[in-house]
Amino acid sequence: MLLIFQILFSLFSLTAIAAVIHRKHENLLGIRGALFWIVFWVAADSVVWWPHGATLLANQVGIGRGSDFVVYIALALIFFVLFRLHIKIESMNRDITQIVRQEALDTQKDIVKH
Amino acid sequence: MFLALVPAWNEERRVGETVRQLLLHTDCVVVIDDGSKDHTVERATDAGAIVLSHKLNRGQGAALETGHAYAREINADLILHFDADGQFSVDDIAPAKKFFEARHADILFGSRYLLPTDTVPWQKRQFVHPIAKLIDRLFGAVQLSDVHNGFRLFNRQALNLIHITQDRMAHATEIPALVKHHNLHYVEFPVQVRYDEYGQNARAGFTILKDLFLAPFIK
Numbered sequence: 480m481l482l483i484f485q486i487l488f489s490l491f492s493l494t495a496i497a498a499v500i501h502r503k504h505e506n507l508l509g510i511r512g513a514l515f516w517i518v519f520w521v522a523a524d525s526v527v528w529w530p531h532g533a534t535l536l537a538n539q540v541g542i543g544r545g546s547d548f549v550v551y552i553a554l555a556l557i558f559f560v561l562f563r564l565h566i567k568i569e570s571m572n573r574d575i576t577q578i579v580r581q582e583a584l585d586t587q588k589d590i591v592k593h
Numbered sequence: 594m595f596l597a598l599v600p601a602w603n604e605e606r607r608v609g610e611t612v613r614q615l616l617l618h619t620d621c622v623v624v625i626d627d628g629s630k631d632h633t634v635e636r637a638t639d640a641g642a643i644v645l646s647h648k649l650n651r652g653q654g655a656a657l658e659t660g661h662a663y664a665r666e667i668n669a670d671l672i673l674h675f676d677a678d679g680q681f682s683v684d685d686i687a688p689a690k691k692f693f694e695a696r697h698a699d700i701l702f703g704s705r706y707l708l709p710t711d712t713v714p715w716q717k718r719q720f721v722h723p724i725a726k727l728i729d730r731l732f733g734a735v736q737l738s739d740v741h742n743g744f745r746l747f748n749r750q751a752l753n754l755i756h757i758t759q760d761r762m763a764h765a766t767e768i769p770a771l772v773k774h775h776n777l778h779y780v781e782f783p784v785q786v787r788y789d790e791y792g793q794n795a796r797a798g799f800t801i802l803k804d805l806f807l808a809p810f811i812k
Binding site for chain 1: 625643644645646647648649651652655658659662663666758760803804807810811812
Protein backbone atom coordinates (compact mmCIF):
# COMPACT_ATOMS: atom_id res chain seq x y z
CA MET A 480 0.00 0.00 0.00
CA LEU A 481 2.80 2.33 0.98
CA LEU A 482 4.58 1.57 -2.29
CA ILE A 483 1.58 2.81 -4.33
CA PHE A 484 1.58 6.05 -2.35
CA GLN A 485 5.35 6.42 -2.78
CA ILE A 486 5.10 5.91 -6.54
CA LEU A 487 2.14 8.27 -6.93
CA PHE A 488 3.80 10.94 -4.79
CA SER A 489 7.05 10.63 -6.75
CA LEU A 490 5.21 10.99 -10.05
CA PHE A 491 3.44 14.07 -8.72
CA SER A 492 6.68 15.61 -7.45
CA LEU A 493 8.45 14.89 -10.76
CA THR A 494 5.64 16.68 -12.58
CA ALA A 495 6.00 19.58 -10.14
CA ILE A 496 9.79 19.73 -10.71
CA ALA A 497 9.24 19.65 -14.49
CA ALA A 498 6.79 22.54 -14.12
CA VAL A 499 9.35 24.48 -12.04
CA ILE A 500 12.05 23.94 -14.70
CA HIS A 501 9.61 24.97 -17.44
CA ARG A 502 8.71 28.17 -15.56
CA LYS A 503 12.42 28.92 -15.05
CA HIS A 504 13.00 28.54 -18.82
CA GLU A 505 10.07 30.84 -19.52
CA ASN A 506 11.60 33.38 -17.10
CA LEU A 507 8.49 33.26 -14.92
CA LEU A 508 10.57 32.09 -11.96
CA GLY A 509 13.93 33.34 -10.68
CA ILE A 510 16.92 31.08 -9.97
CA ARG A 511 16.34 31.31 -6.18
CA GLY A 512 12.67 30.41 -6.51
CA ALA A 513 13.43 27.51 -8.85
CA LEU A 514 16.14 26.12 -6.55
CA PHE A 515 13.87 26.46 -3.52
CA TRP A 516 11.05 24.46 -5.13
CA ILE A 517 13.38 21.77 -6.53
CA VAL A 518 15.00 21.29 -3.10
CA PHE A 519 11.54 21.25 -1.54
CA TRP A 520 10.23 18.47 -3.79
CA VAL A 521 13.42 16.42 -3.53
CA ALA A 522 13.25 16.71 0.27
CA ALA A 523 9.59 15.66 0.21
CA ASP A 524 10.49 12.64 -1.97
CA SER A 525 13.32 11.69 0.41
CA VAL A 526 10.93 11.71 3.37
CA VAL A 527 8.36 9.64 1.46
CA TRP A 528 10.89 7.03 0.36
CA TRP A 529 12.91 7.03 3.56
CA PRO A 530 10.57 7.88 6.47
CA HIS A 531 13.17 6.83 9.00
CA GLY A 532 15.38 9.71 7.83
CA ALA A 533 12.74 12.22 8.97
CA THR A 534 12.64 10.54 12.40
CA LEU A 535 16.42 10.76 12.68
CA LEU A 536 16.28 14.45 11.79
CA ALA A 537 13.37 15.01 14.20
CA ASN A 538 15.31 13.40 17.03
CA GLN A 539 18.20 15.75 16.34
CA VAL A 540 15.97 18.76 17.11
CA GLY A 541 14.13 17.15 20.02
CA ILE A 542 10.95 16.05 18.24
CA GLY A 543 9.88 12.43 18.75
CA ARG A 544 8.28 11.45 15.45
CA GLY A 545 9.41 12.17 11.91
CA SER A 546 5.85 12.83 10.75
CA ASP A 547 5.46 15.49 13.48
CA PHE A 548 8.66 17.10 12.28
CA VAL A 549 7.36 17.19 8.71
CA VAL A 550 4.05 18.73 9.85
CA TYR A 551 5.82 21.45 11.86
CA ILE A 552 8.09 22.34 8.95
CA ALA A 553 5.12 22.35 6.57
CA LEU A 554 3.12 24.63 8.87
CA ALA A 555 6.03 27.04 9.25
CA LEU A 556 6.45 27.11 5.46
CA ILE A 557 2.74 27.71 4.89
CA PHE A 558 2.74 30.62 7.37
CA PHE A 559 5.79 32.10 5.70
CA VAL A 560 4.27 31.80 2.23
CA LEU A 561 1.00 33.33 3.48
CA PHE A 562 2.92 36.23 5.00
CA ARG A 563 4.78 36.81 1.74
CA LEU A 564 1.50 36.67 -0.16
CA HIS A 565 -0.04 39.26 2.17
CA ILE A 566 2.90 41.58 1.61
CA LYS A 567 2.65 41.11 -2.15
CA ILE A 568 -1.10 41.80 -2.16
CA GLU A 569 -0.69 44.93 -0.01
CA SER A 570 2.11 46.16 -2.23
CA MET A 571 -0.11 45.69 -5.29
CA ASN A 572 -2.95 47.44 -3.47
CA ARG A 573 -0.72 50.47 -2.95
CA ASP A 574 0.19 50.48 -6.63
CA ILE A 575 -3.49 50.38 -7.55
CA THR A 576 -4.15 53.30 -5.19
CA GLN A 577 -1.39 55.33 -6.88
CA ILE A 578 -2.98 54.78 -10.28
CA VAL A 579 -6.50 55.56 -9.01
CA ARG A 580 -5.19 58.72 -7.29
CA GLN A 581 -3.31 59.97 -10.35
CA GLU A 582 -6.35 59.37 -12.53
CA ALA A 583 -8.58 61.32 -10.10
CA LEU A 584 -6.15 64.27 -10.07
CA ASP A 585 -5.69 64.24 -13.87
CA THR A 586 -9.45 64.16 -14.46
CA GLN A 587 -9.87 67.20 -12.19
CA LYS A 588 -7.15 69.04 -14.15
CA ASP A 589 -8.95 68.24 -17.42
CA ILE A 590 -12.20 69.60 -16.01
CA VAL A 591 -10.47 72.87 -15.03
CA LYS A 592 -8.86 73.17 -18.53
CA HIS A 593 -12.16 72.86 -20.40
CA MET B 594 -6.23 79.19 1.03
CA PHE B 595 -8.14 77.25 3.68
CA LEU B 596 -9.20 73.93 2.18
CA ALA B 597 -11.56 71.34 3.64
CA LEU B 598 -10.90 67.74 2.59
CA VAL B 599 -13.92 65.47 2.83
CA PRO B 600 -13.49 61.78 1.99
CA ALA B 601 -16.85 60.32 1.01
CA TRP B 602 -18.08 56.85 0.14
CA ASN B 603 -21.77 56.39 -0.63
CA GLU B 604 -22.73 59.51 1.33
CA GLU B 605 -25.40 60.94 -0.99
CA ARG B 606 -27.77 61.59 1.93
CA ARG B 607 -25.43 63.84 3.92
CA VAL B 608 -22.55 65.05 1.75
CA GLY B 609 -24.49 67.96 0.18
CA GLU B 610 -25.42 69.49 3.52
CA THR B 611 -21.91 68.90 4.91
CA VAL B 612 -20.37 70.73 1.89
CA ARG B 613 -22.81 73.66 2.16
CA GLN B 614 -22.04 74.02 5.88
CA LEU B 615 -18.28 73.77 5.30
CA LEU B 616 -18.33 76.45 2.61
CA LEU B 617 -19.51 78.93 5.27
CA HIS B 618 -16.27 78.33 7.22
CA THR B 619 -13.59 77.51 4.61
CA ASP B 620 -12.43 78.92 1.25
CA CYS B 621 -12.91 75.72 -0.68
CA VAL B 622 -14.26 72.22 -0.11
CA VAL B 623 -12.74 69.20 -1.85
CA VAL B 624 -14.77 66.01 -1.69
CA ILE B 625 -12.80 62.89 -2.47
CA ASP B 626 -15.36 60.44 -3.77
CA ASP B 627 -13.98 57.00 -2.97
CA GLY B 628 -15.66 54.93 -5.67
CA SER B 629 -19.24 55.62 -4.56
CA LYS B 630 -22.02 53.69 -6.26
CA ASP B 631 -24.70 56.26 -5.39
CA HIS B 632 -25.11 59.99 -6.24
CA THR B 633 -22.37 61.29 -3.91
CA VAL B 634 -20.53 63.02 -6.79
CA GLU B 635 -23.64 64.85 -8.05
CA ARG B 636 -24.73 65.93 -4.54
CA ALA B 637 -21.24 67.21 -3.67
CA THR B 638 -20.82 69.04 -7.02
CA ASP B 639 -24.26 70.63 -6.76
CA ALA B 640 -23.43 71.84 -3.27
CA GLY B 641 -20.33 73.64 -4.61
CA ALA B 642 -17.48 71.24 -3.87
CA ILE B 643 -14.55 70.34 -6.10
CA VAL B 644 -14.81 66.58 -6.52
CA LEU B 645 -11.88 64.21 -7.00
CA SER B 646 -13.23 60.81 -8.00
CA HIS B 647 -11.55 57.51 -7.24
CA LYS B 648 -12.74 55.02 -9.85
CA LEU B 649 -12.30 52.25 -7.28
CA ASN B 650 -12.90 52.22 -3.54
CA ARG B 651 -9.47 52.55 -1.92
CA GLY B 652 -10.27 53.48 1.69
CA GLN B 653 -10.37 56.62 3.79
CA GLY B 654 -6.58 56.96 4.16
CA ALA B 655 -6.13 56.75 0.38
CA ALA B 656 -8.88 59.35 -0.15
CA LEU B 657 -7.28 61.75 2.34
CA GLU B 658 -3.88 61.39 0.65
CA THR B 659 -5.49 62.16 -2.73
CA GLY B 660 -6.85 65.32 -1.09
CA HIS B 661 -3.37 66.08 0.26
CA ALA B 662 -1.85 65.69 -3.21
CA TYR B 663 -4.42 68.13 -4.60
CA ALA B 664 -3.81 70.58 -1.72
CA ARG B 665 -0.04 70.46 -2.39
CA GLU B 666 -0.64 71.14 -6.09
CA ILE B 667 -2.67 74.27 -5.40
CA ASN B 668 -0.38 75.37 -2.53
CA ALA B 669 -3.07 75.39 0.15
CA ASP B 670 -2.02 77.20 3.35
CA LEU B 671 -4.27 75.30 5.70
CA ILE B 672 -6.27 72.12 5.36
CA LEU B 673 -9.06 70.58 7.39
CA HIS B 674 -9.96 66.88 7.54
CA PHE B 675 -13.71 66.57 7.99
CA ASP B 676 -16.04 63.58 7.71
CA ALA B 677 -18.82 63.61 5.11
CA ASP B 678 -21.38 61.89 7.32
CA GLY B 679 -22.23 64.86 9.54
CA GLN B 680 -20.48 63.41 12.61
CA PHE B 681 -18.59 66.64 13.24
CA SER B 682 -19.94 70.12 13.86
CA VAL B 683 -18.82 73.01 11.65
CA ASP B 684 -19.17 75.24 14.72
CA ASP B 685 -15.88 73.77 15.96
CA ILE B 686 -13.90 74.94 12.91
CA ALA B 687 -13.49 78.65 13.73
CA PRO B 688 -12.44 78.19 17.39
CA ALA B 689 -10.12 75.30 16.42
CA LYS B 690 -8.48 77.44 13.72
CA LYS B 691 -8.08 80.35 16.14
CA PHE B 692 -6.48 78.07 18.76
CA PHE B 693 -4.26 76.42 16.12
CA GLU B 694 -2.95 79.78 14.87
CA ALA B 695 -2.50 81.23 18.36
CA ARG B 696 -0.36 78.23 19.34
CA HIS B 697 1.65 78.35 16.06
CA ALA B 698 1.04 74.62 15.71
CA ASP B 699 1.75 72.50 12.62
CA ILE B 700 -1.14 70.12 13.19
CA LEU B 701 -4.29 70.07 15.32
CA PHE B 702 -6.11 66.92 16.40
CA GLY B 703 -9.76 67.07 17.44
CA SER B 704 -10.63 65.32 20.69
CA ARG B 705 -13.93 64.12 22.14
CA TYR B 706 -12.27 63.52 25.47
CA LEU B 707 -11.41 67.16 26.10
CA LEU B 708 -15.06 68.26 26.09
CA PRO B 709 -16.42 69.36 29.48
CA THR B 710 -19.40 67.00 29.11
CA ASP B 711 -18.86 63.31 28.46
CA THR B 712 -20.63 62.31 25.23
CA VAL B 713 -18.60 59.18 24.46
CA PRO B 714 -20.48 55.85 24.77
CA TRP B 715 -19.12 53.81 27.72
CA GLN B 716 -18.08 50.86 25.51
CA LYS B 717 -15.80 53.15 23.54
CA ARG B 718 -14.43 54.88 26.61
CA GLN B 719 -13.80 51.71 28.60
CA PHE B 720 -12.74 49.17 25.96
CA VAL B 721 -12.12 50.47 22.44
CA HIS B 722 -10.22 53.62 23.32
CA PRO B 723 -7.66 52.10 25.75
CA ILE B 724 -6.82 49.39 23.16
CA ALA B 725 -6.51 51.97 20.39
CA LYS B 726 -4.25 54.08 22.64
CA LEU B 727 -2.01 51.09 23.32
CA ILE B 728 -1.76 50.33 19.58
CA ASP B 729 -0.82 53.95 18.88
CA ARG B 730 1.89 53.78 21.51
CA LEU B 731 3.26 50.51 20.08
CA PHE B 732 3.48 51.98 16.59
CA GLY B 733 5.29 55.14 17.64
CA ALA B 734 2.53 57.72 17.58
CA VAL B 735 2.45 60.88 19.71
CA GLN B 736 0.22 60.52 22.77
CA LEU B 737 -3.27 61.85 22.03
CA SER B 738 -6.33 61.97 24.27
CA ASP B 739 -8.51 60.85 21.34
CA VAL B 740 -6.62 58.52 19.03
CA HIS B 741 -9.07 58.00 16.17
CA ASN B 742 -10.65 61.38 15.65
CA GLY B 743 -10.99 62.46 12.02
CA PHE B 744 -11.10 66.20 12.73
CA ARG B 745 -7.63 67.57 11.96
CA LEU B 746 -6.01 70.82 10.82
CA PHE B 747 -2.68 70.84 8.93
CA ASN B 748 -0.52 73.83 8.04
CA ARG B 749 1.57 73.75 4.87
CA GLN B 750 4.63 72.30 6.58
CA ALA B 751 2.63 69.39 8.00
CA LEU B 752 0.94 68.90 4.63
CA ASN B 753 4.30 68.67 2.86
CA LEU B 754 5.81 66.28 5.41
CA ILE B 755 2.91 63.95 6.07
CA HIS B 756 2.32 61.49 3.24
CA ILE B 757 -0.30 58.91 4.16
CA THR B 758 0.58 55.43 2.92
CA GLN B 759 -2.09 53.55 4.88
CA ASP B 760 -5.05 53.26 2.53
CA ARG B 761 -7.62 52.13 5.07
CA MET B 762 -8.25 53.22 8.65
CA ALA B 763 -4.71 52.74 9.97
CA HIS B 764 -3.90 56.25 8.71
CA ALA B 765 -5.32 57.45 12.06
CA THR B 766 -2.27 55.88 13.73
CA GLU B 767 0.13 56.65 10.89
CA ILE B 768 -0.50 60.42 11.05
CA PRO B 769 0.44 60.86 14.75
CA ALA B 770 3.41 58.53 14.17
CA LEU B 771 4.61 60.80 11.35
CA VAL B 772 4.06 63.85 13.56
CA LYS B 773 6.48 62.30 16.05
CA HIS B 774 8.89 61.23 13.31
CA HIS B 775 9.07 64.75 11.81
CA ASN B 776 9.00 66.40 15.23
CA LEU B 777 6.02 68.57 14.30
CA HIS B 778 4.33 70.84 16.81
CA TYR B 779 0.87 69.44 17.54
CA VAL B 780 -2.06 70.52 19.67
CA GLU B 781 -5.38 68.98 20.63
CA PHE B 782 -8.72 70.76 20.69
CA PRO B 783 -12.15 69.66 21.99
CA VAL B 784 -14.63 68.86 19.21
CA GLN B 785 -18.15 67.48 19.20
CA VAL B 786 -18.77 64.04 17.69
CA ARG B 787 -22.30 62.88 17.02
CA TYR B 788 -22.79 59.13 17.39
CA ASP B 789 -25.07 57.24 15.07
CA GLU B 790 -24.43 53.79 13.76
CA TYR B 791 -20.83 54.70 12.98
CA GLY B 792 -17.59 53.50 14.48
CA GLN B 793 -15.09 50.70 14.18
CA ASN B 794 -16.07 47.13 15.00
CA ALA B 795 -13.69 44.44 16.26
CA ARG B 796 -12.95 43.18 12.75
CA ALA B 797 -12.00 46.67 11.59
CA GLY B 798 -9.73 46.86 14.63
CA PHE B 799 -7.90 43.71 13.57
CA THR B 800 -7.57 45.07 10.02
CA ILE B 801 -5.94 48.22 11.42
CA LEU B 802 -3.54 46.11 13.47
CA LYS B 803 -2.71 43.93 10.46
CA ASP B 804 -2.12 46.99 8.25
CA LEU B 805 0.19 48.57 10.81
CA PHE B 806 2.12 45.35 11.31
CA LEU B 807 2.62 44.70 7.57
CA ALA B 808 3.51 48.31 6.68
CA PRO B 809 7.27 48.09 7.41
CA PHE B 810 7.58 45.08 5.06
CA ILE B 811 5.90 46.72 2.07
CA LYS B 812 8.20 48.35 -0.46
